Ligand code: SF4
């Protein structure tokens with residue numbers, strides 16, 4: 146775990162020196178399982194800052210909700226840093242208006258997995274590098290960290306922030322970026338028919354609450370295609386056609402933009418798997434264009450790039 | 462009437478009911494439980510220590526429902542839904558209470574919703590009281606409770622190897638026909654369990670004058686504070702057992718007019734055709750959600766429109782907690798309003 150006091154003192158410095166107007170981080174929630182995203186505006190506010198592996202959201206989703214010109218600091222993990230870069234590439238925020246406090250990330254703990262292990266009424270969660278101690282109504286549970294990691298975090302290959310202004314804590318070992326393949330391998334091994342059955346089973350549980358969209362830093366369109374009325378692009382209801390259209394198009398809009406943070410899956414109230422689709426697209430981007438989202442704040446995603454020698458001449 | 466139902470006898474009883482009813486009860490779906498019709502070899506999962514993820518309101522107000530079908534040449538006919546007699550088994554008291562609250566909207570004297578009405582008339586509700594209250598719920602705080610009996614046909618109290626079944630309607634009595642009557646001692650024992658569960662639940666916030674405080678601070682920056690990290694998704698409202706907003710849409714390709722769940726937390730919900738939005742940001746939308754439950758329901762039917770089921774607390778993706786929001790409202794300034 147990084148030194149929380151070091152994060153806080155840097156945050157306080159930034160606010161007291163007026164380098165930023167707002168600090169995006171987490172504060173303790175009402176229950177131990179749900180720390181809340183928080184906006185700190187004064188050095189004193191920062192006393193409430195917490196950092197733990199239960200911080201389940203990708204804070205970059207709030208960047209596009211703040212005034213574009215505001216000076217913002219954020220505590221970023223590996224994926225959050227890459228999302229910030231992707232937003233900078235898409236000109237949603239100027240890098241000059243950002244100050245990133247980077248923290249090497251040991252992975253997010255999935256509260257649903259914690260509840261599945263420890264049962265109702267979780268009172269406290271204490272983590273170390275290898276293990277997590279959970280206290281619930283029914284007693285104490287010592288669980289290996291790996292068992293509680295969110296699926297996306299198990300496959301993470303870039304846990305370290307790539308372009309933080311200051312890094313707090315020692316960088317962790319990067320792992321094989323083919324790890325992310327695991328999410329799609331199982332799916333790809335199936336026949337076309339089986340794949341469709343899998344997709345349908347996941348998509349058709351959807352209640353169209355759009356928590357996945359709101360939790361995603363890259364879903365910042367003022368008007369999402371599903372909300373568009375004239376013309377209407379998809380069926381509006383919780384019907385198979387409507388839900389499948391939502392899942393397909395959402396995933397496609399992420400091509401070359403998704404950073405595999407898994408925030409969509411963590412927000413979903415219906416436990417719907419979504420990353421098997423986005424990871425497949427991410428893998429294609431890597432394989433065909435040697436592109437990974439957000440590794441820097443300059444490189445445009447392949448599908449946002451047009452060159453004069455494009456082999457599809459109609460593009461130019 | 463009070464009956465004894467041995468836990469062992471439950472699977473057979475549910476199967477017997479299947480002869481005459483669709484039996485809906487919580488069953489496993491992924492990592493949560495969901496009300497689904499029991500199959501011939503179905504398993505019962507009623508021991509989860511809290512309510513189902515999607516509330517049973519969905520059994521009365523489906524997420525998407527066809528209201529009208531259009532014919533090719535300009536005509537139309539009202540949709541018909543095959544609604545079989547049903548038993549909804551092991552719903553929790555907070556959710557049963559919510560169905561009663563929704564009746565006040567869907568079954569008004571002048572206008573009643575025919576689909577809601579038919580489903581209600583054909584449904585027998587058998588609740589499972591919460592002898593070990595759930596973690597995030599706060600039913601007692603809002604005036605209900607883990608053994609709240611409002612608007613039920615029957616209620617089960619877990620007493621170890623068996624349930625005490627209290628029936629409140631003839632229909633329910635028939636369902637438990639043939640089971641042994643419960644003795645006085647057992648009824649007293651059940652009362653103790655019920656009381657203990659009730660007392661176990663902490664007071665989450667004070668409700669006294671809460672309505673006045675929220676109402677009189679309509680323009681306070683309290684709303685900015687409590688809505689700051691809200692994502693504006695539909696989780697808290699779609700999963701809420703008392704939220705019933707809907708949208709009516711013509712699916713022209715299918716030539717159907719459908720009713721879909723909608724949410725006051727969505728931008729498009731209050732967006733007007735002119736482009737004006739009277740609730741332009743998450744601040745106003747959060748105010749609407751809380752005020753509907755803790756102000757407007759009281760104005761309309763004199764009941765709090767939240768049953769304390771705890772779903773919005775448990776599933777909000779950013780940990781926004783209505784209990785803490787309302788606790789913060791406690792310190793808002795207000796004047797006692799004098800009824801004229
Ligand atoms: S969060 Fe889940 S249920 Fe909600 S719209 Fe996304 S996939 Fe559907």
Ligand code: SF4
Nearest residue numbers: 555591594595598600
């Ligand atoms: S809120 Fe009350 S009635 Fe509802 S599940 Fe929890 S204890 Fe039971």
Ligand code: SF4
Nearest residue numbers: 691692694696697777
């Ligand atoms: S579930 Fe949480 S984030 Fe979503 S609209 Fe409700 S309060 Fe906001």
Ligand code: SF4
Nearest residue numbers: 701767768770771773
């Ligand atoms: S407002 Fe929240 S606690 Fe109250 S009934 Fe709705 S979901 Fe349950």
